[in-house]
Amino acid sequence: MKNTAFYSLGLGIFAIVFVIFAIILDQLIIHKLSDALHIPPYILHGILLILLLLPLLIIFNYIRKQRKKYITSQIEIQQYRLTLESSTIAAYIISDKGFLYVSPAFAELFGYSREEFYGRKIGLSDLVSVNFQEILSKNMKDRLEGKDVAANYQISARRKDGVELYLDLYPSLELFNGINVIIGNVVNITEKHLMKIELEKREKALTQAQKTAGIFYWEYDTIHEKLIWSTPIYELLEIPKNEEASFELLLSKVHPDDRELLITSKEQEVKGHSVTNVFRLLRNDGSIRTVFTVSQSMQDENGPPTMIVGTMQDITKRLFEENRLERSEVQYKSLFENNLDTVVLLDIEGNILSINEMGLRTFGYNKEEILHQFAINVVCPDYIEVAKRLFEQVLQGEPKRIQLQAIHKEGHFVDLDVTFMPITVKSEVEGVFCIAKDITEQKEHVKTIEKLAYQDHLTGLPNRRRLLELMTLHIEEAKNNSLMMGILYIDLDRLKFVNDNLGHVYGDELIIEAGKRILNSIRAEDTLARVGGDEFVVITPNIPNVKITTRVAKRIMASFKPGFIIDNKLFRTTASIGISAYPIHGTEINELVSKADKAMYYIKSRGKDYFKIFESNLSELEERTFILQTTLANSLKTNDFYLMYQPRMDVKTGEISTFESLVRWKHLELGVVNPVEFIKIAEETGDIVQLGEWVLSESLRTLKHLHLAGRIDLKVSVNVSVRQLYHSHFDQKVNAMLQQYQLPPSSLELEVTESILINDDQEISFILNNLRALGVCLSIDDFGTGNSSISYLKRLSVDILKIDRSFITGLPGAKENAAITSAMINLAHDLNIKVVCEGIETEEELATIIEMNSDEVQGYFISYPLSKEDLFQFLKDESEKGSKLPERFTKNNKSPTD
Numbered sequence: 001m002k003n004t005a006f007y008s009l010g011l012g013i014f015a016i017v018f019v020i021f022a023i024i025l026d027q028l029i030i031h032k033l034s035d036a037l038h039i040p041p042y043i044l045h046g047i048l049l050i051l052l053l054l055p056l057l058i059i060f061n062y063i064r065k066q067r068k069k070y071i072t073s074q075i076e077i078q079q080y081r082l083t084l085e086s087s088t089i090a091a092y093i094i095s096d097k098g099f100l101y102v103s104p105a106f107a108e109l110f111g112y113s114r115e116e117f118y119g120r121k122i123g124l125s126d127l128v129s130v131n132f133q134e135i136l137s138k139n140m141k142d143r144l145e146g147k148d149v150a151a152n153y154q155i156s157a158r159r160k161d162g163v164e165l166y167l168d169l170y171p172s173l174e175l176f177n178g179i180n181v182i183i184g185n186v187v188n189i190t191e192k193h194l195m196k197i198e199l200e201k202r203e204k205a206l207t208q209a210q211k212t213a214g215i216f217y218w219e220y221d222t223i224h225e226k227l228i229w230s231t232p233i234y235e236l237l238e239i240p241k242n243e244e245a246s247f248e249l250l251l252s253k254v255h256p257d258d259r260e261l262l263i264t265s266k267e268q269e270v271k272g273h274s275v276t277n278v279f280r281l282l283r284n285d286g287s288i289r290t291v292f293t294v295s296q297s298m299q300d301e302n303g304p305p306t307m308i309v310g311t312m313q314d315i316t317k318r319l320f321e322e323n324r325l326e327r328s329e330v331q332y333k334s335l336f337e338n339n340l341d342t343v344v345l346l347d348i349e350g351n352i353l354s355i356n357e358m359g360l361r362t363f364g365y366n367k368e369e370i371l372h373q374f375a376i377n378v379v380c381p382d383y384i385e386v387a388k389r390l391f392e393q394v395l396q397g398e399p400k401r402i403q404l405q406a407i408h409k410e411g412h413f414v415d416l417d418v419t420f421m422p423i424t425v426k427s428e429v430e431g432v433f434c435i436a437k438d439i440t441e442q443k444e445h446v447k448t449i450e451k452l453a454y455q456d457h458l459t460g461l462p463n464r465r466r467l468l469e470l471m472t473l474h475i476e477e478a479k480n481n482s483l484m485m486g487i488l489y490i491d492l493d494r495l496k497f498v499n500d501n502l503g504h505v506y507g508d509e510l511i512i513e514a515g516k517r518i519l520n521s522i523r524a525e526d527t528l529a530r531v532g533g534d535e536f537v538v539i540t541p542n543i544p545n546v547k548i549t550t551r552v553a554k555r556i557m558a559s560f561k562p563g564f565i566i567d568n569k570l571f572r573t574t575a576s577i578g579i580s581a582y583p584i585h586g587t588e589i590n591e592l593v594s595k596a597d598k599a600m601y602y603i604k605s606r607g608k609d610y611f612k613i614f615e616s617n618l619s620e621l622e623e624r625t626f627i628l629q630t631t632l633a634n635s636l637k638t639n640d641f642y643l644m645y646q647p648r649m650d651v652k653t654g655e656i657s658t659f660e661s662l663v664r665w666k667h668l669e670l671g672v673v674n675p676v677e678f679i680k681i682a683e684e685t686g687d688i689v690q691l692g693e694w695v696l697s698e699s700l701r702t703l704k705h706l707h708l709a710g711r712i713d714l715k716v717s718v719n720v721s722v723r724q725l726y727h728s729h730f731d732q733k734v735n736a737m738l739q740q741y742q743l744p745p746s747s748l749e750l751e752v753t754e755s756i757l758i759n760d761d762q763e764i765s766f767i768l769n770n771l772r773a774l775g776v777c778l779s780i781d782d783f784g785t786g787n788s789s790i791s792y793l794k795r796l797s798v799d800i801l802k803i804d805r806s807f808i809t810g811l812p813g814a815k816e817n818a819a820i821t822s823a824m825i826n827l828a829h830d831l832n833i834k835v836v837c838e839g840i841e842t843e844e845e846l847a848t849i850i851e852m853n854s855d856e857v858q859g860y861f862i863s864y865p866l867s868k869e870d871l872f873q874f875l876k877d878e879s880e881k882g883s884k885l886p887e888r889f890t891k892n893n894k895s896p897t898d
Contacts, residue, residue, distance in 0.1 A: 010068070021480050029449065032563055084875060088565065090186040096144055098123055100181060111160035129156040129164075145640055147215070154189070166193040172570065189569040217449050220247070220308040222270060222736045229312075236291070236314060238284050239365065255280035255288065265295075268307045272297045278315070289316045298465060303590075308467055309453055320436065322419065342416070344435040345348040348395060348429065350375050362416075364409030374433075380405035380413055394420040394432050403439070415440045456530040458508055459515040467529035467537055471589045474541040477584050485582040486540035486549035489596035490556065491606040493574045501722075507534075509566045510573060518575075521555040537593070546581050546613060553577045553611035560609075574609035576600050585614050607676055627632075627670065628678055632687050636694060641665050643698050644865035647874060648836060648858040651850050654883030656875060658749060660717040660858065661699040662865050663691065683723060692724045697737055702868055704741040711875060717749040717858070719781065725752070725765065731770040738774075745775030749800065753781055772797060779836070783824065801828045805839025811848040822852050829853065 090106040092099060099117040107114045116122050124140065125133045132155040145168030152170045159165060216236070218229035227245045232240045237253045247266065251259055257818035258279035265275045274296050282291045295310035299825050321339070342359035344352060352375050360366060363378055370378075379387050383404040390400045400420045405413045416436040425433040454466035462470070471485075478485045492514055499507040511534060518536055519528050527539045538556075542550050556575055563572040580592045593615040605611045605625060635641060641663060648658040665673045682688040696718050703716040724730055738745055750771065772778060779800035807821045821837070828835045837849045840859030851856055866874055 022656075040479050048759055073124065089568065090188070091184065092117075092186070093181055093183050094124065094140075095179060095181045095329070096141075106186060107166070109165075109186060110157070110158075127157050129158060132156060133397060140171075140182060143171060143182055144175065144419065146180070164190075166190045168567070185253065185568055189567075215311045215446065216311060217453075218245075218310050219453065220269075220310075222305050222308065223735065233312060237281065253281050255282055269295050269297055270305060272299050272305050281285055289314055290319050291315060297393060298469075306349065306468065311449075318435075318437075323420070339435070342434075342438065344375065344434040344436065345423075346375055346432040346434060348431060350391060350432075353431065357609070359436070362408075362414060362436070363406065369409075378406045380407055382647070390420065391432065394422050395429050397422050397429055406436075413440075414438060415443045455760075459512055459530050461515055461519075461536075462527065462529040464531045467527070467531060467539070468589060470527055470529075470539060471592075474539055475587070475589070477542060478582055481542060483542045483544060484546070484584070485583075486538075486543055486552075487580050487592050487596045488538040488540070488549055488553055488556075488611075489578040489580075489593065489600045490536040490538065491600050491604060492534040492574045493576055493604070494534075495573065498571065498573075506569075506571075510564055510571055513564050513566065514560070514575075516575070517559040518556050521559045522552055526552065537596075537633060543581075546579065549579050550611065550613070553579065557609065557611070576603040576608045577611035579611060579613045581613075599890065605680070617862060624670065625681070628667070628673065628681050629685060631667070631669075632678065632682060632685060633690070634689055635665065635667065638668075640667060641691070643695065643702070644867060645702070645862045645871045646858060646865040647871070648856050649862050649883075649885065650856050651854060651885070653886035656714070656878060657856060658715040658717050659871060660751075661702075661719070663695050686723065688721045688723050689727045692719075692721055695719075696734070700737055700741045700743060702871075703747060706872070707743070708746075709872070714875075715747045715749055715777070717751055717779065719751045722753070722764075725767050731767050731774065734771060734776065735774055746777065749779055751776040751779045751781040751802065782838075785853065798833060800834045800836055802836045802838055802858075803854075808837055808839050808845055808849065811845045818848065818852075821849075825852050825854055 025885075069785070071860045086102065087107050089103060091101075091103040091108050092107045093101040099122070101115045102114055104114070107117065110127055110243070112122060124136055128136050133374045136155060139149050139153070152168060154166065154168055157165045157167055166189050168187040168189055169184060170187070172181045174181055216230045216232045218227065218233060220227045227247055227250075229245050231241065232241075233245075237250070239249065239253075244247070251262060254262055261277065261279055262785060265277050268275050274294075277293045279291060279293075283289060292313045292315045293310055293447045295303040295308055298307040298309060299305035318341075328603045339356055339357055340358060342362045343356040344359055345354040347353055347706050352371055352373050355367070355370060360370070363370060376384060376387060376585060387402070387404060390402055394400050399422065401418065402420070403415070403417050406416055408414050417439045418434055418436040422429045423433050425617075454463060454469075455461070456463045471487075474485045492511070496508060497505055499511055502691050511530075515528070515530060515536065518538065522538055523540070524530060525541060527541075529537050529539075531537050538552065540552060543549070556577065560574055565571075578596040578598065580586070580596040580599065582592055585595050586592050599612040599614040603610050644664055645659040646662060649655065650657040663675060664678075665675070665678050667673050679688070682691050699716045699718050703714065704716050734748070734750075735745075738748065752768075768778060777799040778797075779802055780798050781802050782804040783801045801824070803821060803824055805825070807817050809817065811818055811821070825835045834855040835853075836856040836858060837854045838858050840849065840857045840861045842861060843860075846857060846861055863874060
């Protein structure tokens, strides 16, 4: 308004100046010239008016254009404001004059008020860290000049309160009425950045812990017979790191004389026994390394071990040093005095005769305090009895090894790995030689490794191994307290699509965020664990009834409703939840988990996004799914599939413009199968490609019959699967079918799901571009329910947007739906895209949609899906009886000349 008034004021001032100038000119020149030339003054006035009229018109036109230019730019900016004002996107518009607009989310991100950004009070350089100011300034300058620059980049910035932020910038160059501006959005990746740094620290710490301790970790999954081990074991065995670990591979590196020992040990481990071993490895150069291993079996209360975990330590050097003691007294003294481990000489009574410097440091005493003391006095009370028995065995001439705790002079415990060796002189044991390694730090490292063995690496939640242990404890509690324990088996819907189309980085982020949502939805006493790629399990212990589990399930589903913002993309995923409870659904862990899993799969097969308590008839549903999977391909050959057609009306003419093909399956054994059920199966089996080709061919055949009947204005709309687009030469097959039926490409509309918008696959983009070049119409189905954004919509050229029924329901009373629908229609029209509103079921909904300027409508109010014969009759009735559009709408649509 301010600038509009400015232009109007300028025009007024110019008019006043012009009048004054004309008066002065008249007084000074016109009258004198009139007297001199004897010409009437009005003639000279006319000549003067003609001479001044042209510059007057030029100046007036310039001012008018400048005013129009300003109003146009304000309208363009206002359109972006309407789109972004209520959005959570941190967006901005900036020119070389400063910020033109910032969204509320942008101002909130940096901690400033929006007014502080305008009038050059705050620029981008005021927000960015010093190290990035020059880079950002150059990038912005180059972008405004139209040069090629990076599509996006990362920077560090600071909020108004000084908090450091890490951000992803996504700027793009736009033209507002001849003026270059930058439109962009900012994604806050601070938490992700800090999490990455913390993860790298932990990984380095774990690797360093293993190297420091000299203890290497391995685990064996007995169920899947899969062995994994840490990186240093590859180096020890001299095998490539990309080679898959296996027991057979390890056995091939073991000394032939020790292989039977290892085979026997494995048999004992599988039975649930913990095993300690010392065996030899053959190196590639023929040398031998000796290793010490300890294993621990992880098992259910009533079942065999599910996992065996263990450590491996190369003790070649230590054994070599121990053997040297027996060969030479000189070597013995050197080893005794300089050994990095504690070395103690005991008499046959157990008194300390000698101890090295490391031993004094280990126990905290000086030599006078500890020599001739009874060695058992420094042993922790819990280990005294076992140490006495072991000492007696060593006196019989048998070397022994033990791990125990000793008491430091200051009172704290020291973990020791002690080797006892008898000192034999002329076949008589004269004393005992002890080498004790301080393994206090190693014990702590082992505890850390054990903790990691119970923790999911991605989310930090308990893993399946820890979950099984907790279930065992909670079942015992429930049994003792006559209560129940609930299990919620949760599967994230559509994660496979995200992984396949966007990559596992997005999939992992979605899993992490979903885990946080679930964790915030459960009770404090509940436990959440991640048990698979996209699967979580919640334990609800000590509950009086199953209703508590359903409440938890509802809270989890509700937490997923807003969707997930990852890298400035909105992902709408849901959760399918299966529930079982001890003891009503079983008393064994595997049985309870299996039944919750079956209930979850029941939900996934019935449309997802809900929960189900296990029922005995769910096994029948598994059988049904199997039947559908195995008979689908054959049903295509036996013509068990058929098509229904749903008309679509142009609201301006009131006539049917298009009909959509809907595939149906009448199974010989199961009857009519819901498309939601069999389309999912066809996608999984790959039969969707053959099914899609059949649907396209039959649809074009029907359209050809209608064209021959005189309805050449009609088009057919056919749904296309992503897998069809990946199928080779899909565009060529479409072209071949159009030529076969002699139909113009413009009479075919291919509907793709909204998920195509976020697919950056070059192959699909190539196919879609070829189809549009051919003349085929492209439409986006169920718009607004997926993960797309405005930027994707602008990038991928489409002809039609179909707005989903969920946004139409309840109009005009549903204010939020009305606002969203109106915004989507206006946005589509601004991008020259036609709009079809689906699911129109009432006259009120139709009236509201027409007022919002939708181009076409579809739904039960217009027509239910029809067979081919009924479609022909429907179109015939329309020709004879006129439009089905109520009269009050057709009157509104008539032009004044009608």
